[in-house]
Amino acid sequence: DQQVKQNSPSLSVQEGRISILNCDYTNSMFDYFLWYKKYPAEGPTFLISISSIKDKNEDGRFTVFLNKSAKHLSLHIVPSQPGDSAVYFCAASVFQTSNTGKLIFGQGTTLQVKP
Amino acid sequence: DAGVIQSPRHEVTEMGQEVTLRCKPISGHNSLFWYRQTMMRGLELLIYFNNNVPIDDSGMPEDRFSAKMPNASFSTLKIQPSEPRDSAVYFCASGTGATNEKLFFGSGTQLSVL
Numbered sequence: 608d609q610q611v612k613q614n615s616p617s618l619s620v621q622e623g624r625i626s627i628l629n630c631d632y633t634n635s636m637f638d639y640f641l642w643y644k645k646y647p648a649e650g651p652t653f654l655i656s657i658s659s660i661k662d663k664n665e666d667g668r669f670t671v672f673l674n675k676s677a678k679h680l681s682l683h684i685v686p687s688q689p690g691d692s693a694v695y696f697c698a699a700s701v702f703q704t705s706n707t708g709k710l711i712f713g714q715g716t717t718l719q720v721k722p
Numbered sequence: 723d724a725g726v727i728q729s730p731r732h733e734v735t736e737m738g739q740e741v742t743l744r745c746k747p748i749s750g751h752n753s754l755f756w757y758r759q760t761m762m763r764g765l766e767l768l769i770y771f772n773n774n775v776p777i778d779d780s781g782m783p784e785d786r787f788s789a790k791m792p793n794a795s796f797s798t799l800k801i802q803p804s805e806p807r808d809s810a811v812y813f814c815a816s817g818t819g820a821t822n823e824k825l826f827f828g829s830g831t832q833l834s835v836l
Contacts, residue, residue, distance in 0.1 A: 609763065641824060650726070650813055650827030651765070696765055709778070710825055712757070714764035 610634045611699050613713035621721050626684040628716050630697030633678065637699040641710065642671060642682050645694040654695075655682070687720045694718075728814050728828035736836050740802040743831045746795055747816030755825060756789055756799050759811040771797065804835045 612631045620626045628642075638659035643651035657664040657671045657680070664671050670683045684691055697713040727746040735741055747754050755770040769779040771791045779789070786805070791797040801808055811832050815825040 613764070643827075648829070650815075650829050652827070653824040656824065698765075709755070709767065709770055711767065712765035714762070 608633075609714070610637075611697055611711050611713040613695075613697055613716050615716050616714070617717040617719070619719045619721060620687050622689055623686045626682075626687045626691065626718055626720065628682040628684075628695050628697075628718065630680050630682075630713055631678055632680075632699050634699070634701075634711075635678070636701045637711075639700045640671070640673060640680050641698045641700075642669075643696040643698060643712075644691075645696065645715070651696055684718075687718075689720050689722050692718055692720045726814055726816050726826055726828035728812075728831050730831060731829065732832045732834075734834045734836065735804055737805055738803045739835075740800065741804045741808075741833060741835070743799040743812050743814075743833070745797045745799070745814030745828060747797070747814070748826055749795070751816035751818055751826070752794065753817045753825075754791060754797050755815040755817075756797070757813040757815060757827075759813060759830070765813070768799070801833075804833075806835045809833055809835050 610633050641656040642654045644654045645651040655666050655669050655671050657673050662673050673680045694715045694717050696715045698710040700710050729744045752773050756768040757765045758768055759765050768781045769789045770777055774791045787801055789799045811830045813827050813830045815827045817825045
């Protein structure tokens with residue numbers, strides 16, 4: 608049972624435009640969400656996170672939006688750059704009961720930013 | 723800090739052979755996770771440890787898979803016997819075990835079972 612779902616396997620955008628990556632979750636107990644970026648032959652690296660008490664968190668070109676009623680979050684990258692081309696993973700955890708940092712990941716979305 | 727260190731980077735083996743993947747977490751981190759990356763399921767959590775104790779191994783696909791953490795600086799994931807469907811990238815990650823955690827991943831082991 609996939610608790611965190613990224614339904615778009617791939618996304619292609621033009622340099623300078625906005626990239627929007629989407630993620631849905633089914634477990635209403637999730638209250639902390641993260642995005643990781645992964646380049647080929649490397650491990651995933653943390654990008655940005657959001658707590659369920661917020662609906663938006665911004666860090667430079669990256670913004671994560673959370674819609675708890677829809678159990679949906681999205682990552683916006685503006686403006687997109689060729690160096691952003693990577694696989695993006697959405698992840699979730701349960702804050703209240705988790706003291707071990709267990710993260711549940713989605714399938715990933717491959718972003719290609721064309722020059 | 724050198725980060726999470728995994729070995730080997732690549733492993734090619736024949737069906738039926740035993741495979742052992744190794745991980746050295748970041749010093750001071752007390753949570754360690756083994757993930758497997760596949761196209762269908764993305765990053766799938768196999769097992770995780772807290773203070774060297776296995777907390778949840780419900781993600782381990784079969785009895786052929788086993789994991790140990792004999793001390794705070796070393797963990798192994800063993801597959802015996804290996805099968806072609808085990809071919810995947812296996813990642814180790816570590817964290818401090820705090821809430822609102824972000825995990826730090828190793829570079830992974832690309833396993834190919836022929």
